[in-house]
Amino acid sequence: MAYEFGCRHAGSACDWKGRGATEEEVLEKVAEHARKKHKVTGATDTLVRYFRSTLRQT
Ligand SMILES: [Zn+2]
Structure with a gap:
């Protein structure tokens, strides 16, 4: 998994x-x-929560 x-x-x-x-x-x-390609500095809690919600289990 x-x-x-x-x-x-x-x-x-x-x-x-x-x-x-x-x-x-x-x-x-x-x-x-995100930092390197999308110039997102410092993944905020909100962002991390959103990223986590889009994870797929394979
Ligand atoms: Zn990307």
């Missing part, structure tokens, strides 16, 4: 996807990607 996050699934016109064994692992990758 793994978790997958897709930027497109979260409403962004971006094909990046991140996977991880735990929610925390994926969310760390998402925060890093």
Whole structure:
């Protein structure tokens, strides 16, 4: 079982996807990607909650 996050699934016109064994692992990758590619500095609690809600279990 793994978790997958897709930027497109979260409403962004971006094909990046991140996977991880735990929610925390994926969310760390998402925060890093958001910082580098989407100029999102400091993932707020609200943002993290939203990202978490869009995670898919695979
Ligand atoms: Zn993206």
